[in-house]
Amino acid sequence: MDRRTILKGAGLAAAAGVASPAIAQTQPEIRWRMASSYPKSLDTLYGAGAQIAKRVAEATDNKFQIQVFAAGELISGLQVLDNVQNGTVECGYTLSSFYIGKDPTFQFETSMPWGMNVRHHNAWMMYGGGLQLVREFMKDYNVMPFPAGQTGAQMGGWFRSEIKSAQDLSGLKMRIAGMGGQIMSRLGVVPQVLAAGDIYPALERGTLDAVEFSGPYDDEKLGFVKVAKYYYYPGFWEGSAQPSLYVNLDKWNALPAHYKAIVEAACAEANAMCVMKYDAENAEAIRRLVAQGAQLRAFPKDILDASYKEAYKLYGELAASNPKFKKMYDSWNTFREKEYTWFRIAELPFDYYVYTQQGQPR
Numbered sequence: 001m002d003r004r005t006i007l008k009g010a011g012l013a014a015a016a017g018v019a020s021p022a023i024a025q026t027q028p029e030i031r032w033r034m035a036s037s038y039p040k041s042l043d044t045l046y047g048a049g050a051q052i053a054k055r056v057a058e059a060t061d062n063k064f065q066i067q068v069f070a071a072g073e074l075i076s077g078l079q080v081l082d083n084v085q086n087g088t089v090e091c092g093y094t095l096s097s098f099y100i101g102k103d104p105t106f107q108f109e110t111s112m113p114w115g116m117n118v119r120h121h122n123a124w125m126m127y128g129g130g131l132q133l134v135r136e137f138m139k140d141y142n143v144m145p146f147p148a149g150q151t152g153a154q155m156g157g158w159f160r161s162e163i164k165s166a167q168d169l170s171g172l173k174m175r176i177a178g179m180g181g182q183i184m185s186r187l188g189v190v191p192q193v194l195a196a197g198d199i200y201p202a203l204e205r206g207t208l209d210a211v212e213f214s215g216p217y218d219d220e221k222l223g224f225v226k227v228a229k230y231y232y233y234p235g236f237w238e239g240s241a242q243p244s245l246y247v248n249l250d251k252w253n254a255l256p257a258h259y260k261a262i263v264e265a266a267c268a269e270a271n272a273m274c275v276m277k278y279d280a281e282n283a284e285a286i287r288r289l290v291a292q293g294a295q296l297r298a299f300p301k302d303i304l305d306a307s308y309k310e311a312y313k314l315y316g317e318l319a320a321s322n323p324k325f326k327k328m329y330d331s332w333n334t335f336r337e338k339e340y341t342w343f344r345i346a347e348l349p350f351d352y353y354v355y356t357q358q359g360q361p362r
Contacts, residue, residue, distance in 0.1 A: 026256065032066045032090035034245075037077040037098065039197050040070045041221050044277050045214075045243060048149040048270040049093030052245060055266035056259075064259055066091065077195035084246045085142045091247045093148065097178030098193075102141075104318050105325045107179045108332055109134045109145060109244060113237040114311045115332070118150050118275055120339040121240045128335040133328050144252040146267035149243035150275035152282070154235035155219065156299055157212030158203070158228035166302045175199050175211040179314070180237025186310040187303065196222065203227050212237075216285035217278060231294045236307055242271070 034053060038045040046068075053066035069089075071077030080092035081099050097110035108130070111121055124130040125147055138145050157176070163169065170188035174181075181191030194202060202208045204227050211228070212235060213219055225231070245267050252260070290296065315333075319326040 026258070027060065027063045028256065030064045030255070030259070032064075032251070033074065034066050034068045035075050035080050035083055035089045035092040035094075036068060036070055037080050037092070037094040037195070037243075038071055039077075042196060042218050043221075044217065044274060044281070045149065045151075046070055046093075048243065048274045049245070051273070052093070052148060052263075052266040052270050055269060056262055059262045059266070060259065064262070068093075071195055071197060077197070078193070081141065081143070081246060084248050087142075087248050087250065089248075090251045091245055093243060093245055095177075095241065095243050096145070097241075100179055100182075103137075103324065104179065104322065105137055105328055108328045109147075110178060110242055111238055111240045112311075112315070112332065113178075113180050113183055114308050115239060116336055116339065118152050118240040120336065120343070121242060122147070122150070122271075123339065124332060124335045125242070129331055130328075130335070133331055137324055137328065138246075139249065142249045144247045144249050146245040146247070146264065147242055148245040148267040148270045148274075150271060150278075151214055151238070151241040151243075152275050152278050154215050154238040154241060155212070156232035156235045157210055158219070158224040159210040159230040159232060160228045161209070162230050162297065163232065163300065163303070165300050166306050169303070172209045173207070175202065175208050175213075176237070178237065179311075180212075180235075183237065183307055183311050183314060186314070187306055200224065200227075214241075215278060215282045216289055217281040220285045220289055225289050225292050225294050229293055229295050230297050231289065232297050232299050234299070236299075236304065243274075245270075 034049055036046050036049045038049075040046050050068045053068050057065050069075075074089065075083050077094075078098050080089075080094035081102075083089050084092045095110050096106040096108075099106045115121075116124065125134070131147065134145055157174070161168070166187055169184070171190065172188070173190045173192060174184065175192045175194050176184055176189070177193050181189075181193065185191050192202070192208060196213065199208075199211050199213060200223050203211050203224060211224060213222060213224075215235075219225075245263075247263070255263070315329055319329045
C-alpha cells in the first residue's frame with residue numbers, strides 16, 4: 001500500500017479518535033420514563049405526552065429517549081406527582097389540580113374556577129409571572145413543571161337527571177376533580193375524585209349521579225352518553241385546563257443545556273397543538289353526541305350565580321390562611337382583571353357579533 005495512503009488513513013483515525021468522545025459528551029444517551037395520568041384511549045391528553053417524547057427523540061437522534069406509560073401501567077394516574085417527586089420516574093404528564101389536597105396552590109397551574117380562558121391563562125403563565133411563581137412553589141416538591149397542553153373551555157358534565165335549579169344539586173354524587181369539587185360541595189354536591197378509567201363503571205353502576213371530565217371529544221371516547229343523557233354547559237370550573245410535564249428537579253438539573261432546550265421546545269409545541277386539536281375535534285364530537293341522544297342543557301342561572309360567589313369567597317378564605325396561595329392569587333387576580341378589561345373592548349364584541357350572525361342570510 002502507498003505510504004501516503006497509510007499515513008492519511010492513520011491521520012483520519014487519529015482525528016476520529018479525538019472527535020468521537022467530544023460528540024459523545026455533548027450527546028449522551030439518556031433513558032427516562034414518563035408516567036401519564038391518562039389512558040391511551042384519550043389520544044389528545046395521553047398523546048400530548050407521547051408527542052413530547054417523540055420530539056425529544058427526533059431532535060437528539062434518539063440519544064434522549066422517554067418511554068411513556070399510560071395511567072395504571074406503572075403507577076396510578078393520580079400518583080404522578082409523588083412518583084416524580086421521589087424519583088421513581090423521571091417525569092410525568094399530569095394535571096396539577098389533582099394535588100390540591102396537598103396544597104390548594106396547585107390549582108393555579110391548571111386553571112381556577114370562574115377564572116381565565118386559554119388565552120388569558122397562557123398570557124399570565126408566560127408573560128405575567130405565573131410560570132415563575134409556579135416553579136418557585138413546586139421547588140418544595142422537587143419538581144420542574146412545564147406547560148404542555150390545553151383543553152380549552154370544558155363542558156359541565158353528564159347528569160342522569162335534569163337539573164332545574166340549585167336545589168337539585170343537594171346530595172348529588174358527582175365525579176369532579178380539583179377546586180371545582182370544593183365549590184360544588186358548597187352547593188350541596190358530594191364530590192368524588194376518580195381517574196379517567198374508573199369513571200364510567202361508577203356511573204354505570206349508579207355509584208355516581210353525574211360526572212365531569214373534559215369536553216365532547218374525550219367524553220365521547222369514555223362513553224358517558226350511554227348512561228347519562230343530560231349534557232350541561234358551561235364547565236365553569238375549567239374555562240381552560242393546562243396539563244403539564246413534571247420533571248424531577250434533580251434529573252432536570254443533570255441534563256445538558258441543549259437537551260433542556262429541546263424538552264422546553266417540545267412542551268411548548270404540545271401546549272399549542274393540544275388546544276388546536278380540541279378546538280377541531282370538539283366541534284365534530286358534539287354533533288355526534290347529540291345524534292347519540294345527548295340532550296344539551298345550560299346550567300340554570302341560580303347555579304352560575306351561586307358558584308361564582310362561592311368561588312371567590314373560597315379564594316378569599318384560602319388567601320387569608322395560606323401565604324403561598326395568597327402570593328399566587330394576588331398575581332393571578334391582578335392579571336385577570338386587566339385581561340378582562342382588554343377582552344371586553346376587543347375580543348368579546350367581535351365574538352358576540354359573529355356568533356349572532358351564524359345562520360343568518362349573507
